[in-house]
Amino acid sequence: MSDQVQVVLIAAAWAGGVGVLGLGLAWLLRRLSVRWLATLVAVVAVGAVVAGMVGTARAMFLSDHDFGVVLLVALVAGVVAVTVAMAVGGAFAGWSHSLQQDARRFGESGEFVGDSRGPAELRALSDELARTSAKLAESRTREARLEDSRRELVSWVSHDLRTPLAGLRAMTEALEDGLAEDPGRYHRQIRSEVDRMVRMVDDLFELSRIHAGVLRLSLQPVALGDLVSEALAGADPVARARKVRLGGSVEDGLLLHADPAELSRVLSNLLMNAIRHTPADGVVEIHGRAVPEGVELSVTDGCGGLSAEDMARVFDVAWQGSTARTPHATDGPAGSGAGLGLAIVKGIVEAHRGRVAVANHAPGCQFLVQLPT
Ligand SMILES: Nc1ncnc2c1ncn2[C@@H]1O[C@H](COP(=O)(O)OP(=O)(O)O)[C@@H](O)[C@H]1O
Ligand SMILES: [Mg+2]
Structure with a gap:
């Protein structure tokens, strides 16, 4: 060695x-x-x-x-x-x-303010904490917004129910005391107020099912053309009463996998809104066409355009434009609800894995619904 x-x-x-x-x-x-x-x-x-x-x-x-x-x-x-x-x-x-x-x-x-110092491992840890902090802040804002909208919903719904209930009490008292000059008119008005409240309660129920995630869609092949025709027929009397021209077209043979009852609700909510926000002699149109993502439905009206802030909020639960919260019993089914209509539209469309959006489209605005086939 x-x-x-x-x-x-x-x-x-x-x-x-x-x-x-x-x-x-x-x-x-x-x-x-x-x-x-x-x-x-x-x-x-x-x-x-x-x-x-x-x-x-x-x-x-x-x-x-x-x-x-x-x-x-x-x-x-x-x-x-x-x-x-x-x-x-x-x-x-x-x-x-x-x-x-x-x-x-x-x-x-609840907020991480740290500087990245020291060796790579500590810097990585600090960066991770900063990311977690950002995520936490995001979910806190979301939670606060949800809480706000829940509070708003409760307060608006109680307001929206109290007003017609007070009217109903006044009318029934007048009828009871024999003070009503035209009892027939009172009966019709009572009937329409009750209908409105039933619709509102129904909307609330639908929305709570959507939010609780218990909305069960019974998906089946649906011909979009038929569904749109039905929705147009349903909206026609209201459009006539308001002198709004109603029209539409759907490409031939458009089929999609959807829940027909829920989808009808989407169409009718969008159409009723469009009719309500279009002045007399205005036009409301609904079109359906095939797009690469599936099917696209557009509802165009003559509402005069929406501001960017309004567009950001239209789908929020209980949100209504400035003039909406003055219920008129005579509005009929096109009348304002409790600001739930578009939240329901969004909930149903998203349950179908689709998307809904709003944009300005002179002389009004356009609601676009995209659904997978
Ligand atoms: N087609 C439309 N054109 C203009 N504004 C609309 C339209 N649809 C809805 N909006 C606005 O969005 C708000 C919320 O609509 P919605 O959720 O359907 O509640 P509601 O119909 O009960 O007011 C309305 O109050 C209105 O200000
Ligand atoms: Mg509505």
Whole structure:
């Protein structure tokens, strides 16, 4: 065996021994600060060098004096290494402590403000926390909006029910006391108020089914042309009464997989809205055509255009335009509901995995429904 191989083997045995000892110590100290672990690594590194030298001192033919010098040099190197290790470990501990403080503030305030400092792992952790914080903020806003709209819904619905109920009480009292000059008119008005409230309660029920996720669609092949014809026929008397011209066309042979009853509700809500917002002599049109995504339905009216803010809110539950919340019993089925119609439209369309949108389309606006076939 050559001298060098011998030296390598002896040094490996001694240094390896120190290494194993170091691993054992590291395992024992694993719960301490990273500062102590870094120091341990430095001590083990220098210790391994010293152990290797002690083991091979004879093979190197070092004099006692030279060996003493080498050990001294190793000692000084050891002190330097330990100092550097403690400084680096200390810095790491500092970064980790400041991240810990940031995380604690995150827990208290719900908002993470941290700066990405330190080594890659800590920066990645800090970035992850920042992302989580952004997601939390987003869901808080969504929750607050939902809560707002729920509160709004309850208050508007009670308002919308109280007004006609007060009217009904006044009319029934007048009838009871024999004070009504034209009882027939009162009866008709009572009937139409009751119809309106029934529609409102029905809308509320539908919306609660949509929101609870218990809307069960019975999907079947539906000929869009037939559905649109039915909706137009249903809306025709109302359009005539308001002198709105109603028209439409659907490409031949458009079939889709849908729940016909729910889809009819979508069409009739959109048509009634369009008729209500179109002035006399205006035009309301409904068109159906095939698009790459499936089928597209458009309902165009003469509402005079919507502002960007209105367009952003039309599908919100209980939202109504400025003039809508003055119920007129004479409005009939085209009258305003409780601001639920478009929320229901959106809910039903999305349950069909479709999309609904609104855009301005002179002289009015256009509601576009896209449904997969
Ligand atoms: N075709 C339309 N043209 C213009 N504005 C519309 C149209 N449809 C709906 N809107 C606006 O959106 C609001 C909400 O509509 P909707 O949810 O159907 O409730 P409602 O009909 O009970 O008012 C309406 O009050 C109105 O301001
Ligand atoms: Mg409506």
